Amino acid sequence: MASPIRITVLISGNGSNLQAVIDKIAAGQLNASIVRVISNRKTAFGLERASKANIPTQYHNLVKYKKQHPATPEGVQLAREEYDAELARLILADTPELVVCLGFMHILSPQFLEPLEAAKTRIINLHPALPGAFNGVNAIERAHAAWLEGQIDKTGVMMHDVISEVDMGTPILVREIPFQKGRDENVEAFETRVHETEWGVVIEGVDLVLKELQAQKQQSSA
Numbered sequence: 001m002a003s004p005i006r007i008t009v010l011i012s013g014n015g016s017n018l019q020a021v022i023d024k025i026a027a028g029q030l031n032a033s034i035v036r037v038i039s040n041r042k043t044a045f046g047l048e049r050a051s052k053a054n055i056p057t058q059y060h061n062l063v064k065y066k067k068q069h070p071a072t073p074e075g076v077q078l079a080r081e082e083y084d085a086e087l088a089r090l091i092l093a094d095t096p097e098l099v100v101c102l103g104f105m106h107i108l109s110p111q112f113l114e115p116l117e118a119a120k121t122r123i124i125n126l127h128p129a130l131p132g133a134f135n136g137v138n139a140i141e142r143a144h145a146a147w148l149e150g151q152i153d154k155t156g157v158m159m160h161d162v163i164s165e166v167d168m169g170t171p172i173l174v175r176e177i178p179f180q181k182g183r184d185e186n187v188e189a190f191e192t193r194v195h196e197t198e199w200g201v202v203i204e205g206v207d208l209v210l211k212e213l214q215a216q217k218q219q220s221s222a
């Protein structure tokens with residue numbers, strides 16, 4: 001088997017999708033190695049999940065950068081740019097081949113995207129919506145509300161490449177989720193169905209990218 005692809009995972013919360021990836025790697029069903037899990041939130045349970053799996057973790061704190069600048073739009077922008085530049089340095093120091101955003105609730109600026117592109121490090125993201133629909137945060141709740149209004153009869157989840165325009169990168173894997181008849185599925189029950197779908201999509205999507213990266217490595221070494 002080819003050497004495992006080195007992955008850095010970015011999170012902000014529970015880490016159930018991270019756990020799905022950890023478990024598949026441990027079962028020998030994903031040819032990858034998670035070199036570090038980084039969160040922008042100190043209390044993210046995903047950090048505990050990583051530690052339990054003996055994966056190095058890091059909390060990267062935006063507040064520290066905001067405190068070094070005035071609380072003005074310009075100051076916040078500068079803080080975010082410095083934060084993103086340091087995040088890129090932190091990640092590239094581990095020489096990952098792939099960065100996977102799994103509930104990472106921070107919009108990445110060119111100060112992050114450009115250094116990774118220069119290093120040819122791919123960035124992908126899991127998003128609980130169909131391409132072009134419900135970009136951004138709270139996508140599950142927004143889709144459920146749109147369904148209750150009769151505006152949609154399906155939603156979905158996808159893995160996509162990360163570009164500057166949020167959630168508009170090329171889809172890698174898309175899985176549709178139909179709403180149930182009768183409009184009586186509450187948002188909690190629906191959200192559970194979405195997460196269960198995500199746990200499969202994240203594995204299939206990451207595996208597709210791993211195979212692409214392995215093929216590229218073989219071509220470049222041929």
Ligand SMILES: Nc1nc2c(c(=O)[nH]1)N[C@@H](CN(C=O)c1ccc(C(=O)N[C@@H](CCC(=O)O)C(=O)O)cc1)CN2
Pocket residue numbers: 101103104105106107108109125126127128135136137161162163164165166167168169
């Ligand atoms: N430049 C990009 N950055 C990120 C992408 C992307 O496609 N391009 N994907 C996201 C993940 N994401 C949706 O899938 C997402 C995460 C967070 C936000 C957002 O509005 N964040 C706010 C803070 C919100 C909060 O703290 O609750 C912010 O950054 O100011 C939108 C979309 C990862 N980044």
Ligand SMILES: NCC(=O)N[C@@H]1O[C@H](COP(=O)([O-])[O-])[C@@H](O)[C@H]1O
Pocket residue numbers: 011012013014015016017018046102103104105126127128136137138139195198
């Ligand atoms: N816009 C990004 C976004 O909404 N991501 C979503 O955050 C959740 C993370 O769950 P987890 O922490 O249990 O993996 C997932 O539902 C993921 O799709």
